[in-house]
Amino acid sequence: MMLAASPALSASGPPPGFVLTDNADLAFTSPDGATGIEQYKxxxxxxxxxxxxxxxHGEVMTELKPEQDYPAGFRFTNDSQWLVRMQKTGSGAQDLYLYHVAKGAFARATKTSLSDLAWAYFHGRPDTKKMKLDYHISADLVEGTEQAYRGLGVKWPDNRYLVISLSGAMDKHPKNVAVKGLADWRCRYDLRTGxxxxxxxxAKGNAEALRWEIRR
Structure with a gap:
């Protein structure tokens, strides 16, 4: 696992001009109730x-970088030690960022985004490296983080894994196809080993994801 630099702490919070959103759906609290995620625009x-x-976290405020053009969604692991940011970046496009508690505050857990790491893994595999995606490039965190994905019928250790879904579309495809690309190709990220x-x-779902298309 690659740990990024120490978090930027602030006693006063956001700089002048940034206002806390009044959208309750954009506020998140860790399972232990100790940390609140606030979004300012x-x-x-x-x-x-x-x-x-x-x-x-108490009297301490930590900026979770980077600054973006859209609000984000968040999910914690059940031990409140890991936080995933689901960050919209455009129409049908989304990145993922991973944070970990460091020195009492959340800090970036990887030097590059978690989504970039997931795509690098996807393109590095023999069965998927030739797939070229052009738009709607999106990485999502599959629901179930807090329950260690018990809903998938697995018995993985608590607070150990994240399941990531990758999707995207292609510009070049057959004339009788409206959209062709990748839909919900899944991989697992180990928080302990990175x-x-x-x-x-x-396996079955990923094979179908690679064949995804909408015919006219």
């Missing part, structure tokens, strides 16, 4: 919005 001179995410694998239970 600021309107730019071009009437666009910039968003910052801050973790509040490595990926594809458990056998994903």
């Amino acid at each position: 600021k309107e730019t001179e071009d009437s666009d919005l910039k968003w910052q995410v801050w973790a509040r 490595t990926f694998d594809v458990p056998a239970l994903f």
